[in-house]
Amino acid sequence: MERLPKRQRHQQLSRLIEENPFLTDRELTRLLKVSIQTIRLDRLELAIPELRERLKMMAERSYDPVRSLPLHEVIGDIVDLQLDKSGISLFEIREEHVFSRSGIARGHHVFAQANSLAVAVINDEIALTASADIRFIRPARLGEKCIAKAYVRSSGSQKGKAKVEVFTYVGDEMVFQGNFVIYRSRMAGDAGPEGGEAHENRG
Amino acid sequence: MERLPKRQRHQQLSRLIEENPFLTDRELTRLLKVSIQTIRLDRLELAIPELRERLKMMAERSYDPVRSLPLHEVIGDIVDLQLDKSGISLFEIREEHVFSRSGIARGHHVFAQANSLAVAVINDEIALTASADIRFIRPARLGEKCIAKAYVRSSGSQKGKAKVEVFTYVGDEMVFQGNFVIYRSRMAGDAGPEGGEAHENRG
DNA sequence: CGTTTTTTGGCACCAGGTATCAGTATGAAC
DNA sequence: GTTCATACTGATACCTGGTGCCAAAAAACG
Numbered sequence: 001m002e003r004l005p006k007r008q009r010h011q012q013l014s015r016l017i018e019e020n021p022f023l024t025d026r027e028l029t030r031l032l033k034v035s036i037q038t039i040r041l042d043r044l045e046l047a048i049p050e051l052r053e054r055l056k057m058m059a060e061r062s063y064d065p066v067r068s069l070p071l072h073e074v075i076g077d078i079v080d081l082q083l084d085k086s087g088i089s090l091f092e093i094r095e096e097h098v099f100s101r102s103g104i105a106r107g108h109h110v111f112a113q114a115n116s117l118a119v120a121v122i123n124d125e126i127a128l129t130a131s132a133d134i135r136f137i138r139p140a141r142l143g144e145k146c147i148a149k150a151y152v153r154s155s156g157s158q159k160g161k162a163k164v165e166v167f168t169y170v171g172d173e174m175v176f177q178g179n180f181v182i183y184r185s186r187m188a189g190d191a192g193p194e195g196g197e198a199h200e201n202r203g
Numbered sequence: 204m205e206r207l208p209k210r211q212r213h214q215q216l217s218r219l220i221e222e223n224p225f226l227t228d229r230e231l232t233r234l235l236k237v238s239i240q241t242i243r244l245d246r247l248e249l250a251i252p253e254l255r256e257r258l259k260m261m262a263e264r265s266y267d268p269v270r271s272l273p274l275h276e277v278i279g280d281i282v283d284l285q286l287d288k289s290g291i292s293l294f295e296i297r298e299e300h301v302f303s304r305s306g307i308a309r310g311h312h313v314f315a316q317a318n319s320l321a322v323a324v325i326n327d328e329i330a331l332t333a334s335a336d337i338r339f340i341r342p343a344r345l346g347e348k349c350i351a352k353a354y355v356r357s358s359g360s361q362k363g364k365a366k367v368e369v370f371t372y373v374g375d376e377m378v379f380q381g382n383f384v385i386y387r388s389r390m391a392g393d394a395g396p397e398g399g400e401a402h403e404n405r406g
Numbered sequence: 407c408g409t410t411t412t413t414t415g416g417c418a419c420c421a422g423g424t425a426t427c428a429g430t431a432t433g434a435a436c
Numbered sequence: 437g438t439t440c441a442t443a444c445t446g447a448t449a450c451c452t453g454g455t456g457c458c459a460a461a462a463a464a465c466g
Contacts, residue, residue, distance in 0.1 A: 006412075021262070024453065035414050040455080050454055052255065052421090055262040059224070062265030075311075107332050108278075108315035115310055128342070129310050135334040209443070227422065238445050243424080253423055255452090 009034065013042050021054045061095075075112040076148060083123035084155045084162075089113060091146045098142045105140040110168060110176050117150045118164040118180040127182050130161065134178035144170045160184055212237065216245050224257045278315040279351060286326035287358045287365075292316060294349045301345045308343040313379050317369040320353045321383040325365055330385050333364065337381035347373045363387055 009032055016031060017023060023031075025039045032039065043050070049057070076091035091113040093105045111134060119127045140146055146168050153163040161181055168176035212235055219234060220226060226234075228242045235242065246253070252260070279294035294316040296308045314337060322330045343349055349371050356366040364384055371379035 022259075026453080037414055037416095038412080041413080044455095052258075052453070055255075055258045056225075058265050059258040059261035062261050106315075107318055108311045111314055111318075112309075112311035115314075129339055131338040133336050136332055139331070229422085240445055240447095241443080244444085247424095255422070 010042055010046055013039070014046060014048070017048055017054070021058065022051070024051050075109065075116045076146070078117065078120060081121060083121065084152050085121070086152065087117050087121040087150045089117045089120075089148045089150075091148065093140050093142055093144045093146065095142065103142040105142075105144075107136060110136065110140055110146065111178070113146060113148050114150070114166040114168055114176060114178050115180065117148050118166050118178070118182060121150045121152055121164060122162055122182050122184055124184040127162075127184050130181045130183045132178055132180045134176065136176055137174050140168075140170055140175045146170055146175065148176075213245055213249055216242070217249060217251070220251055220257070224261065225254070227254050278312070278319040279349070281320065281323060284324060286324065287355050288324070289355065290320050290324040290353045292320045292323075292351045292353075294351065296343050296345055296347045296349065298345065306345040308345075308347075310339055313339065313343055313349065313371060314381070316349060316351050317353070317371055317379060317381050318383065320351050321367040321369050321381075321385060324353045324355055324367060325385050325387055327387040330365075330387050333384045333386045335381055335383045337379065339379055340377050343371075343373055343378045349373055349378065351379075 076089035078089045080088040097109045148168040150166045164180045279292035281292045283291040300312045351371040353369045367383045369381045
């Protein structure tokens with residue numbers, strides 16, 4: 001006999017709940033044409049929590065301050081900042097930053113941390129990323145804490161440009177490295193084309 | 204007699220629940236030193252729904268498709284895709300993508316569109332961004348529609364690496380340009396270090 | 407056929423409530 | 437003092453959406 005029916009139902013169940021986590025067991029009963037006990041056995045086997053737990057988890061996620069402001073001005077917590085010299089920020093790879101299947105952080109989050117720090121370290125009202133040269137050295141994974149260190153290589157007092165080098169580590173492993181060129185507003189009145197990133201003077 | 208106690212309690216109750224919507228009536232009992240019946244009367248008067256309803260509402264809000272996936276697998280709508288050749292994606296700069304003050308798009312969104320497209324255009328189960336060389340030519344602003352065009356310059360059948368060039372336009376103005384190096388899984392067994400971006404085979 | 411897996415039914419129980427009725431305390435009004 | 441209104445508390449029945457457990461029925465398999 002094909003055990004498929006059960007497995008198929010399991011797949012369907014997973015899919016249905018993923019599509020609509022608000023389904024009660026009773027509603028699933030109608031959709032899958034099996035008894036409510038079977039639904040519950042299935043959820044047990046598949047480790048799918050009950051409706052209320054699902055809603056609670058969703059509510060918790062949406063209540064999470066980190067997630068509620070999906071991408072704030074500065075990505076990562078800046079723990080050290082010496083303007084026009086260097087800076088350090090921390091960023092923990094969480095559920096919402098990774099691909100669900102692989103657990104690998106989406107590149108732009110890692111990029112965003114580095115970019116934010118590169119912009120923040122510039123001592124100016126407005127700073128704009130002009131260009132960047134970046135390398136993903138190894139993937140950052142769920143749960144890992146990324147430590148980004150930025151060093152201002154040339155503050156660009158003369159040209160309105162600054163070069164900032166950023167290294168991102170997990171532990172002592174480098175995961176990312178980038179060279180950023182940042183336009184700054186103060187030095188030369190209009191210091192060329194605007195970049196793609198604004199620094200709006202906060203922490 | 205001051206009716207303040209009741210009003211104060213009502214204020215406190217509202218504040219407590221706003222701060223932590225996960226509080227049950229029983230927990231509120233402890234915090235406000237009144238009976239559970241009083242808590243329930245208060246909630247009734249203040250039209251504060253029960254815990255489960257609160258969680259459900261939060262879950263529903265977070266399930267809102269627009270809000271729930273702030274940064275999905277692929278940023279931007281891919282409107283054309285010729286695997287291992289080229290691709291086009293559209294991305295509208297919305298409120299949540301810009302700095303509130305300047306209305307300028309945060310760089311990593313523009314980057315993310317380009318990066319997503321560069322990865323998507325590679326015809327392979329897993330594709331990882333290894334490095335990138337990017338330039339923000341002018342800022343993208345709120346409401347603008349970014350059109351990213353990706354061209355595979357060398358599909359890398361031999362080395363497990365592919366080079367992809369991406370140009371992003373608003374109208375006929377170029378706002379971003381990037382050269383991406385993408386590792387691909389299929390060609391050579393272990394094609395070197397993993398990059399920072401995974402392609403999980405969708406659309 | 408017998409055995410195993412799968413499915414179903416039934417029952418007790420739980421949290422976190424709603425709804426309703428009754429009783430108590432307290433202070434102000436007459 | 438008595439009466440009345442308001443606030444608070446208690447108790448009970450009931451609801452939803454489950455868990456946990458046990459037993460029986462049904463289906464599939466060798």
